[in-house]
Amino acid sequence: MVEPNIRAVPRRDDIQGLRAIGALLVAIYHIWIGRVSGGVDVFFIVSGYLLIGSLARQAEAGHHVDLVLFATKLARRLLPSSFLVVAVIAMSAPFWLPRMRWEAGIHQIAASSAYVENWFLATAAIDYLARDEVGSPVQHYWAMSAQVQCLLILAAGIAIFALIRRRPSRTDLLVFLTSVFALSLAYSIYSTSRNQAFAYYDTFARIWEFALGAIARLLLPGIILSPTLRTVGGWVGLAAILSCGILLEVSTVFPGYAALWPTLAAAAILVCGDGPPLRFGVARLLAARPLTWLGDISYCLYLWHWPILVFYLTYTYQTSAGPIEGSVVLLVSIVLSYLTTRIVEARFPRRKKDDRPLQTAFGAIIALAVIAAGLFVWRVEAAQSMAEERLRVVDPEHYPGAAIKGLAAGSSEIPVHPGPMTARWDDADVYRDGCHQSLLGTALLSCSYGPRDASHTLALVGGSHSVHWLPALQGVLQRYPEWKIVTYTKSSCVLSSEVSSDVPAYRDACTKWNELLMERLLTTKPDLIFTTSTRVVGGVEEVPAGYQRQWEKLAAAGIPIVAMRDTPWFGFDVPECVEINGRFSPKCTVERNSVLAPISPTRAVSFKKNLHFLDFSDHFCTAEICPAVIGNVQVYYDKHHVTATYMRTLSEELARQLAPLLCHAEPLARK
Structure with a gap:
């Protein structure tokens, strides 16, 4: 999952490479290892660095923090591809998803379309009778839902803070963001220790990750590192990100203090990569063309890889993909991601100033209507099948x-x-x-x-x-x-x-x-x-x-x-x-x-x-x-x-x- 490109900083190819690393980690761990990698937490840091950090710099410069514009740009970047994937799943799932999963699938597609999938799963995580259910093809939308909620909450917080302080200084903004970081992290640690299954999807246990990214962005002008420190720090950060999912059982210990592992590592890469290019710096690797190309399609790769994997595992009745089969799943996901990025996202250009929130809202409503129509047809078919089963005569002769x-x-x-x-x-x-x-x-x-x-x-x-x-x-x-x-x-x-x-x-x-x-x-x-x-x-x-x-x-x-x-x-x-x-x-x-x-x-x-x-x-x-x-x-x-x-x-x-x-x-x- 990748953040939208709403930023006021020059493009850094190493950030695109970091996105690619995060997307590949998520996909590889899902497809072959059956574990969680911590790659999503890397994306959260990058989102905070680019988006919330950019808003904080606007507030520092005395510019008006326009929440409507922020939300419009966020929607224009996220919704087209997101709704396309949801619509494809909603239209196709009745033909390949086992009927056992229809009820949960319909509910989760609706929750994902409304960007509240994380709360749906949080509730299911404490529902004992629902904890053993097989993952739905839209279960990965929990991270996107949490991301949008965290971004809007922090953006609103900065806008309100800017109104109160009029033109807040960088120190003021750092104090504000550090306070949010500390409060959210403390809550995350407590919530994870008490009920980790719920905390994993809890928006308020994740806000600190976005705040940490924004703090790194604000601290950059005051951080002066030697080339040696930048080189070592960048490579240590990359090694920490790559090893996180191997050494930690992420799905059972995050998002408490254990999530500091990949988030601090990502922050280190962002900080150490800022400045003149280094001959042996990690930024040279991350800025390599193959990684930046993957970084450009990484948002769609996150969207597509999970439903493709669920389809394969369901169709073959397997619990994991082999080396060859998994490679095919990944390749198909990359192809679909490339086509979606080139065809769908190209129709929604990102402007520095987008003053068409009503048009964006209207487009979102149309997309939701298409998804709702698919769900309605699916729901009718499910209701008919359920009625037939309930009307079945269960007599001792035929059902002893x-x-x-x-x-x-x-x-x-x-x-x-x-x-x-x-x-x-x-x-x-x-x-x-x-x-x-x-x-x-x-x-x-x-x-x-x-x-x-x-x-x-x-x-x-x-x-x-x-x-x-x-x-x-x-x-x-x-x-x-x-x-x-x-x-x-x-x-x-x-x-x-x-x-x-x-x-x-x-x-x-x-x-x-x-x-x-x-x-x-x-x-x-x-x-x-x-x-x-x-x-x-x-x-x-x-x-x-x-x-x-x-x-x-x-x-x-x-x-x-x-x-x-x-x-x-x-x-x-x-x-x-x-x-x-x-x-x-x-x-x-x-x-x-x-x-x-x-x-x-x-x-x-x-x-x-x-x-x-x-x-x-x-x-x-x-x-x-x-x-x-x-x-x-x-x-x-x-x-x-x-x-x-x-x-x-x-x-x-x-x-x-x-x-x-x-x-x-x-x-x-x-x-």
């Missing part, structure tokens, strides 16, 4: 699910249910009823299912893998009208005294929620608790010690516990695999011994008082494999959550195994 003998995959003549358009929504009622706590929430949300005057209560507690047993339990309790279900569930948070999470905010929220949950359970004393008993930790299935400590406290209070062995976790989106490859494809199965221990680890638990273990693994796996479709029913609606439809087919067997507890239970407390 777990009741089929031997876990056979079923008949290829009968459509799999739920289908690709509805599988994501085939989950438990608690999500729609607002009873499931989020990753960051701590309050005990609860819903009750069954007769209000029921004399017995079954408490369903734990994380989302407890939740997906609710449809089966609802089927069980239809046979026992004296029972009701009360839910206490939270995303990625199990009933345990030890909470493990890479995100401190999630860990703290889960710990607090567990404290409140135990207090509630020990106070209300439900007649039976249903939860999960195992978890795969480091590739090994075990019964965590934290689980057992909570069970002991509850059992000591006389509360019986049913602990169900956890269901398999796949390493890929299961229903999407079925849609692309078919229900019988071995690509859509996993070996049983890779997801489940040969012998259930619950057998090693010595504590047994008021504790009853259930193991339904044979209803999800044969002796060798765990299939994706059983009895014509889709078993999973993502990588590891079980569909409500399949769970309902387990109700009869679950009722049989729970019968001794449900038939002979005595209420411990009246609700």
Whole structure:
């Protein structure tokens, strides 16, 4: 992603080369390495250096900071190519994008067109059920969205500051920009430490990068470096940029203090490259014709490389591109970038003074209307497909699910249910009823299912893998009208005294929620608790010690516990695999011994008082494999959550195994 050329400084070919390096890093890491390089952060620094630095120099010179003109020039540089790529994706995606991704794709294209894709992804990053979704063809628009927002915020800040100070000095502007830099960086460090997934896309955690670029621009006249320092500083900066993605897991530690690595490196190159050319300076390399040529098309290269890669990986059902295939993806992206730059951007010349904001706004509206029309047609087709799936009659004869003998995959003549358009929504009622706590929430949300005057209560507690047993339990309790279900569930948070999470905010929220949950359970004393008993930790299935400590406290209070062995976790989106490859494809199965221990680890638990273990693994796996479709029913609606439809087919067997507890239970407390 590359910034528009709105600047008041002479063209520096080394900056074009720096753009090329950033674009190549982004593309190469996406295509072959499957990681984030830090190249986007380099672009942010260059944007701040050229654009915000230019505005600051205008304010220093006493010129009026025209926000309308700034926004118009920004739009004329960014929107034509950006909207073209979005329009191509919107028109073509229904023909190649799996229907599993249609809903998210439509929403993300709309968000990208409005330049709020970063906030869409920030929200999805804390939505536990959305974190495992495959990247959309416009996911890379998050950086462009964050860039535009940061540029407009800083431009507005400088304009307001210039009005207050009338003709601010360079020192005044440096104090202002340094204050913005410090505040944003402090917030970025704090936010990253608490919730890195959200902070990564957070505009306010990124503003400091643009401010740093502008600070470098303002400091240039006062920086006098010897040729030796300029030479060493430039090459050290380039080495730091190239090594960043190799030595750091950028996607999991940015944008906090770790992002100072590539941003300071880019700032060093910009500062050291200013001045007379050096014989051995890094600017000579960056100003080489091949790099400057790539720099000229680097904005479009950023736009095109990601959707081309997503198309290839989707079409071939691969998770990464090989050397030859990746080279083809990169070559196609470069060709499209060149054509877009020459044909599209050439029709929107950049003038030093552009006084046609209304014409620019009208053009943007027309482009958005074209994109909206494509999305509307796509949405209608999606709605029709979804309606057909929802109207499908799911009878036990054609859709036996777990009741089929031997876990056979079923008949290829009968459509799999739920289908690709509805599988994501085939989950438990608690999500729609607002009873499931989020990753960051701590309050005990609860819903009750069954007769209000029921004399017995079954408490369903734990994380989302407890939740997906609710449809089966609802089927069980239809046979026992004296029972009701009360839910206490939270995303990625199990009933345990030890909470493990890479995100401190999630860990703290889960710990607090567990404290409140135990207090509630020990106070209300439900007649039976249903939860999960195992978890795969480091590739090994075990019964965590934290689980057992909570069970002991509850059992000591006389509360019986049913602990169900956890269901398999796949390493890929299961229903999407079925849609692309078919229900019988071995690509859509996993070996049983890779997801489940040969012998259930619950057998090693010595504590047994008021504790009853259930193991339904044979209803999800044969002796060798765990299939994706059983009895014509889709078993999973993502990588590891079980569909409500399949769970309902387990109700009869679950009722049989729970019968001794449900038939002979005595209420411990009246609700």
